[in-house]
Amino acid sequence: xxxxxxxxxxxxxxxxxxxxxxxxxxxxxxxxxxxxxxxxxxxxxxxxxxxxxxxxxxxxxxxxxxxxxxxxxxxxxxxxxxxxxxxxxxxxxxxxxxxxxxxxxxxx
Amino acid sequence: xxxxxxxxxxxxxxxxxxxxxxxxxxxxxxxxxxxxxxxxxxxxxxxxxxxxxxxxxxxxxxxxxxxxxxxxxxxxxxxxxxxxxxxxxxxxxxxxxxxxxxxxxxxxxxxxxxxxxxxxxxxxxxxxxxxxxxxxxxxxxxxxxxxxxxxxxxxxxxxxxxxxxxxxxxxxxxxxxxxxxxxxxxxxxxxxxxxxxxxxxxxxxxxxxxxxxxxxxxxxxxxxxxxxxxxxxxxxxxxxxxxxxxxxxxxxxxxxxxxxxxxxxxxxxxxxxxxxxxxxxxxxxxxxxxxxxxxxxxxxxxxxxxxxxxxxxxxxxxxxxxxxxxxxxxxxxxxxxxxxxxxxxxxxxxxxxxxxxxxxxxxxxxxxxxxxxxxxxxxxxxxxxxxxxxxxxxxxxxxxxxxxxxxxxxxxxxxxxxxxxxxxxxxxxxxxxxxxxxxxxxxxxxxxxxxxxxxxxxxxxxxxxxxxxxxxxxxxxxxxxxxxxxxxxxxxxxxxxxxxxxxxxxxxxxxxxxxxxxxxxxxxxxxxxxxxxxxxxxxxxxxxxxxxxxxxxxxxxxxxxxxxxxxxxxxxxxxxxxxxxxxxxxxxxxxxxxxxxxxxxxxxxxxxxxxxxxxxxxxxxxxxxxxxxxxxxxxxxxxxxxxxxxxxxxxxxxxxxxxxxxxxxxxxxxxxxxxxxxxxxxxxxxxxxxxxxxxxxxxxxxxxxxxxxxxxxxxxxxxxxxxxxxxxxxxxxxxxxxxxxxxxxxxxxxxxxxxxxxxxxxxxxxxxxxxxxxxxxxxxxxxxxxxxxxxxxxxxxxxxxxxxxxxxxxxxxxxxxxxxxxxxxxxxxxxxxxxxxxxxxxxxxxxxxxxxxxxxxxxxxxxxxxxxxxxxxx
Numbered sequence: 001x002x003x004x005x006x007x008x009x010x011x012x013x014x015x016x017x018x019x020x021x022x023x024x025x026x027x028x029x030x031x032x033x034x035x036x037x038x039x040x041x042x043x044x045x046x047x048x049x050x051x052x053x054x055x056x057x058x059x060x061x062x063x064x065x066x067x068x069x070x071x072x073x074x075x076x077x078x079x080x081x082x083x084x085x086x087x088x089x090x091x092x093x094x095x096x097x098x099x100x101x102x103x104x105x106x107x108x
Numbered sequence: 109x110x111x112x113x114x115x116x117x118x119x120x121x122x123x124x125x126x127x128x129x130x131x132x133x134x135x136x137x138x139x140x141x142x143x144x145x146x147x148x149x150x151x152x153x154x155x156x157x158x159x160x161x162x163x164x165x166x167x168x169x170x171x172x173x174x175x176x177x178x179x180x181x182x183x184x185x186x187x188x189x190x191x192x193x194x195x196x197x198x199x200x201x202x203x204x205x206x207x208x209x210x211x212x213x214x215x216x217x218x219x220x221x222x223x224x225x226x227x228x229x230x231x232x233x234x235x236x237x238x239x240x241x242x243x244x245x246x247x248x249x250x251x252x253x254x255x256x257x258x259x260x261x262x263x264x265x266x267x268x269x270x271x272x273x274x275x276x277x278x279x280x281x282x283x284x285x286x287x288x289x290x291x292x293x294x295x296x297x298x299x300x301x302x303x304x305x306x307x308x309x310x311x312x313x314x315x316x317x318x319x320x321x322x323x324x325x326x327x328x329x330x331x332x333x334x335x336x337x338x339x340x341x342x343x344x345x346x347x348x349x350x351x352x353x354x355x356x357x358x359x360x361x362x363x364x365x366x367x368x369x370x371x372x373x374x375x376x377x378x379x380x381x382x383x384x385x386x387x388x389x390x391x392x393x394x395x396x397x398x399x400x401x402x403x404x405x406x407x408x409x410x411x412x413x414x415x416x417x418x419x420x421x422x423x424x425x426x427x428x429x430x431x432x433x434x435x436x437x438x439x440x441x442x443x444x445x446x447x448x449x450x451x452x453x454x455x456x457x458x459x460x461x462x463x464x465x466x467x468x469x470x471x472x473x474x475x476x477x478x479x480x481x482x483x484x485x486x487x488x489x490x491x492x493x494x495x496x497x498x499x500x501x502x503x504x505x506x507x508x509x510x511x512x513x514x515x516x517x518x519x520x521x522x523x524x525x526x527x528x529x530x531x532x533x534x535x536x537x538x539x540x541x542x543x544x545x546x547x548x549x550x551x552x553x554x555x556x557x558x559x560x561x562x563x564x565x566x567x568x569x570x571x572x573x574x575x576x577x578x579x580x581x582x583x584x585x586x587x588x589x590x591x592x593x594x595x596x597x598x599x600x601x602x603x604x605x606x607x608x609x610x611x612x613x614x615x616x617x618x619x620x621x622x623x624x625x626x627x628x629x630x631x632x633x634x635x636x637x638x639x640x641x642x643x644x645x646x647x648x649x650x651x652x653x654x655x656x657x658x659x660x661x662x663x664x665x666x667x668x669x670x671x672x673x674x675x676x677x678x679x680x681x682x683x684x685x686x687x688x689x690x691x692x693x694x695x696x697x698x699x700x701x702x703x704x705x706x707x708x709x710x711x712x713x714x715x716x717x718x719x720x721x722x723x724x725x726x727x728x729x730x731x732x733x734x735x736x737x738x739x740x741x742x743x744x745x746x747x748x749x750x751x752x753x754x755x756x757x758x759x760x761x762x763x764x765x766x767x768x769x770x771x772x773x774x775x776x777x778x779x780x781x782x783x784x785x786x787x788x789x790x791x792x793x794x795x796x797x798x799x800x801x802x803x804x805x806x807x808x809x810x811x812x813x814x815x816x817x818x819x820x821x822x823x824x825x826x827x828x829x830x831x832x833x834x835x836x837x838x839x840x841x842x843x844x845x846x847x848x849x850x851x852x853x854x855x856x857x858x859x860x861x862x863x864x865x866x867x868x869x870x871x872x873x874x875x876x877x878x879x880x881x882x883x884x885x886x887x888x889x890x891x892x893x894x895x896x897x898x899x900x901x902x903x904x905x906x907x908x909x910x911x912x913x914x915x916x917x918x919x920x921x922x923x924x925x926x927x928x929x930x931x932x933x934x935x936x937x938x939x940x941x942x943x944x945x946x947x948x949x950x951x952x953x954x955x956x957x958x959x960x961x962x963x964x965x966x967x968x969x970x971x972x973x974x975x976x977x978x979x980x981x982x
Binding site (some may be wrong): 025026027044045046047049050053068070072073074075 | 128130131132134135137138139141160161162163164166167170171
């Protein structure tokens with residue numbers, strides 16, 4: 001049975017973003033999700049941080065303070081090997097969710 | 109990992125909070141920056157950024173919640189809260205931690221020393237699989253014969269391997285003072301049975317256990333340290349044992365002091381004649397049981413082998429069976445574990461008293477904290493939450509107590525090690541291994557948690573029995589059911605203290621009577637020397653007698669000596685061997701044994717040790733090696749073996765018939781003298797003349813006119829002038845000789861006395877706390893009583909009556925407990941009666957006195973209550 005909660009969707013988006021971009025700060029993640037989804041998905045900026053810290057505590061991502069291009073201090077996140085495995089699992093789980101929902105919609 | 113991160117987060121909460129705030133701020137700043145780049149005005153840019161972000165404060169808290177999972181944060185809060193509460197009442201905290209530290213400290217110390225001495229005296233893997241084998245017939249257990257050993261080794265399936273040991277004494281020369289050493293000849297399998305290797309160098313192997321190749325020695329650690337200063341370069345060096353060269357090839361580890369008091373191990377190289385001997389029961393056999401073999405299965409196999417042997421060799425093996433016993437029992441003997449159990453039991457009692465005391469203090473504190481707990485309950489704390497909080501506090505206290513207790517235990521153990529005379533410690537395997545070990549540490553932490561829970565639970569439950577509304581409304585102290593609980597704790601403490609004090613007092617009394625039983629001889633004025641003539645050079649009785657007569661002459665001419673005598677044993681030091689006895693023309697009934705203790709003495713001995721000759725004559729100078737061998741027997745001998753008839757003129761022979769001893773003609777009867785320190789029974793004694801039948805070893809007693817130890821050096825010099833290679837140690841006073849024999853008992857009793865003292869002190873504190881609290885709670889009532897016309901004396905009497913009731917109840921229970929303990933002590937020691945009325949009465953009076961003294965202060969305080977003040981304060 002897939003774990004098909006919506007919170008998991010945010011995790012998936014964050015993990016995927018970090019997988020594609022290497023290291024990013026929270027603001028960068030927001031921007032990336034927005035642009036990659038052609039403005040379809042907008043992450044509520046405040047809710048991103050609890051998710052980031054939860055994922056860090058789970059050991060999926062790691063963080064480090066660093067300077068932005070404009071010389072501003074920001075906390076950068078990066079995927080850990082454990083996070084990469086989690087990403088694969090979450091992707092699989094999400095695919096199942098989508099297939100499941102599609103199947104239901106088709107017959108409804 | 110994640111758990112570890114959460115735990116570390118707990119302790120840097122503040123840093124973490126700042127870190128989160130910074131991160132959120134940097135997000136907002138970045139948004140503002142890009143808004144500005146998009147062309148917004150600064151104010152607009154900021155407003156937009158904040159709007160998009162939402163409430164930063166609530167976000168911050170939500171983020172922080174993930175950094176330390178809730179349960180753990182709660183735990184951390186509990187600890188911090190508990191620490192804060194404890195800091196607020198330093199007096200209480202100090203008392204509890206100190207009390208626990210003493211209780212836990214004593215327990216850790218005793219457990220550490222018991223662990224080293226009784227539970228694991230040797231660092232042998234799977235020590236419980238190592239067995240001692242002996243051969244048994246009606247007369248009792250004896251060592252094994254070598255031919256039987258060989259057959260056993262070949263036939264048995266229960267043991268992986270068997271090893272043989274034979275004791276031997278040597279004179280070590282070539283290095284410093286000549287020394288008499290104890291060696292054991294052991295087969296190479298000894299090392300594999302005990303699974304031990306050399307600490308330095310190597311041990312010997314099978315090829316060295318052959319006559320001619322066996323001149324190698326493996327030292328025991330203690331001997332190596334004592335004699336060679338733990339110098340590794342002695343490996344490969346030569347030493348002389350009875351003037352033969354041996355090469356030192358190795359040293360055993362410190363934890364392998366087996367057999368006890370053996371200085372070195374030499375290869376056992378039996379001759380063919382020895383190997384075929386089935387009569388000489390002289391060899392100790394140990395074996396390691398195979399996996400799967402039990403004591404029972406091994407024993408039944410031994411039964412089968414014994415039967416087979418007695419069928420094949422009826423002349424020598426008829427009636428003999430093989431018996432197995434764990435090596436641990438053999439090492440420990442009977443007394444040591446018993447002492448330790450006694451002390452350990454008493455010490456656990458102390459821990460119980462400690463727990464009761466801490467619980468009592470907690471209860472008193474619980475009353476003061478009732479409002480606080482009521483407030484927390486009113487603010488929504490659940491019962492579980494509060495109990496958890498209180499337990500955390502207790503465990504914190506207990507752990508602090510355990511930490512301090514371990515320090516206490518370390519000091520304590522150091523003292524016991526320093527105070528034990530080296531010549532006694534040598535005989536206790538494992539004594540050198542005593543230290544605060546990991547197991548003791550585990551034990552102490554378990555005890556700490558256990559006592560925290562026991563001590564904390566009752567007050568915790570008590571705290572929740574409060575009716576919330578009542579408590580908040582009155583906000584005052586009032587007597588409730590909890591005082592019954594406190595009284596129970598106080599009573600329990602008194603009972604335990606009474607039992608311990610009586611036990612310790614009885615033991616001290618028994619010990620003191622044992623210590624002083626030789627006082628009639630003024631043992632502090634007698635110097636004893638223990639010469640042992642090397643067998644190789646003093647190989648005839650004539651040579652031995654010569655040395656002794658020379659020695660006596662020289663010592664008697666030393667200034668400051670009033671008399672010098674010789675004996676094979678002194679009263680109250682050693683019961684000596686019981687030898688088989690034959691009386692001429694009086695055959696014994698089959699199966700009935702006649703035995704006696706044999707003592708070789710000089711003629712002056714009877715006078716010096718107050719043993720009157722009742723009948724016949726004493727030995728004289730005329731009793732020499734060339735005259736008829738004579739003997740003096742004790743009165744009990746005559747009563748037991750000659751039905752009370754005069755034994756004078758009868759002829760007796762000592763020892764078994766294998767090695768014929770001369771017939772001795774009885775010429776006198778002496779009064780009974782007690783040679784055993786422990787036994788109350790007096791075995792029949794046969795005295796022989798030292799000059800007529802000398803022994804290789806003896807005790808020389810030098811009666812000094814003044815300080816005996818000042819004679820030690822002149823005496824050594826005088827004897828060295830005859831033969832410098834004769835070992836004389838130990839040289840000490842008769843009193844100290846007795847003390848050394850009692851050292852285990854002294855140790856046990858000091859422990860018990862310490863335990864009793866602590867228990868008594870704690871119960872005094874306990875009853876004081878109960879009474880002080882009682883007075884505090886009843887101040888208002890006392891005020892009313894005084895206002896209504898009660899006198900101060902009435903109030904005093906009322907409080908003392910209450911204290912007496914508590915003490916009385918504690919005493920009754922305690923005396924019953926003490927009686928049980930006393931019976932145990934009486935079994936251990938002579939001179940102790942379980943119904944010793946003096947001790948019981950003295951202890952009762954002491955405890956009552958202490959309890960009343962402890963309650964006197966609170967009672968006086970009560971009688972001084974100002975009625976108006978007490979009434980107005982409500």
